[in-house]
Amino acid sequence: MTMLILPGLVDAHVHLREPGAPHKEDILSGTRAALAGGVVGILDMPNNTPPTVTADALFDKQRRFQRQAVSDYGLFLGFDGEHLDPVLRLAADAVGLKLYLDETFGDLTTREPEALARLFEAWPGPGPVAIHGESPSIAMALALARRYGQRLHVCHVPHPDDLLAIDAARQAGAEVTCEVTPHHLFLDSTALERLGPYGQMKPPLVSPDDVARFWERLDLVDAVASDHAPHSRAEKEWAQPPPGVPGLETTLPLLLGAVDEGRLSLERMQSLTHHGP
Ligand code: NCD
Ligand code: ZN
Numbered sequence: 001m002t003m004l005i006l007p008g009l010v011d012a013h014v015h016l017r018e019p020g021a022p023h024k025e026d027i028l029s030g031t032r033a034a035l036a037g038g039v040v041g042i043l044d045m046p047n048n049t050p051p052t053v054t055a056d057a058l059f060d061k062q063r064r065f066q067r068q069a070v071s072d073y074g075l076f077l078g079f080d081g082e083h084l085d086p087v088l089r090l091a092a093d094a095v096g097l098k099l100y101l102d103e104t105f106g107d108l109t110t111r112e113p114e115a116l117a118r119l120f121e122a123w124p125g126p127g128p129v130a131i132h133g134e135s136p137s138i139a140m141a142l143a144l145a146r147r148y149g150q151r152l153h154v155c156h157v158p159h160p161d162d163l164l165a166i167d168a169a170r171q172a173g174a175e176v177t178c179e180v181t182p183h184h185l186f187l188d189s190t191a192l193e194r195l196g197p198y199g200q201m202k203p204p205l206v207s208p209d210d211v212a213r214f215w216e217r218l219d220l221v222d223a224v225a226s227d228h229a230p231h232s233r234a235e236k237e238w239a240q241p242p243p244g245v246p247g248l249e250t251t252l253p254l255l256l257g258a259v260d261e262g263r264l265s266l267e268r269m270q271s272l273t274h275h276g277p
Helices: 027-036 055-068 084-089 113-122 135-148 160-171 182-186 189-199 208-216 251-260 266-275
Strands: 009-014 039-044 072-078 096-100 129-132 152-154 176-180
Touching: 009 027, 009 251, 009 266, 027 039, 027 055, 055 072, 084 113, 096 113, 113 135, 129 135, 135 152, 135 160, 160 176, 160 208, 182 208, 182 251, 251 266
Parallel strands: 009 039, 039 072, 072 096, 096 129, 129 152, 152 176
Antiparallel strands: none
């Protein structure tokens, strides 16, 4: 038997459901799940009800985390296309600004080109602008990041070819980081028949060939992030199931399995789950 002592994982993309939907997950259960999975720090997304797009919402969420979280944490702000000035004033209180450029669970999609340009121009950091988007939206965000010299983080890269676009933008001088989810590395679209609604998430599972390409291009990836997005069983079994799967407790065992199989070095695993995030 081998004993490994590893630095704690940092998961840069989770959706604990508080406030708004604690029947799916709350801050205590979510941060306990994190610790159980070897994750000592999480970055929480803003698509709550109400969304984390104002000072009131951000400070309310901070108070909840201060009271209940048993892991380290950081909170993302969101942008709804309207509250630009308050969001800019809150930049130092958040780990970054999350933009939803395409539809997903929640109601935060922003596509208005002028609002996006103003945001890429004005966001002061220190955290990055982080985006949820399909391939065309990623291309648009990469162009905005280059144009305004804005630091960009691409969440849950949907397709391995997006890694090539990210690489090209980096070569051209853009400061871009990105993450891939465990389900895009360890599941493919052939699992949908077996998993039904439990295999539905955004971005969707990709073909076995594309999974292989994600592995081939893993050098271009900064972090593995779970996109932990729990829903209740009843919700998943509705006619229109919401997208999302939990992942806080499965990321580390999956990656260690890949290390055991020789598909990933232990050093690289640590850079994807600790140093990268
Ligand atoms: C996420 C959720 O449920 O909040 N769902 C998902 O499928 N990943 C939203 C998101 O990150 O797109
Ligand atoms: Zn997400």
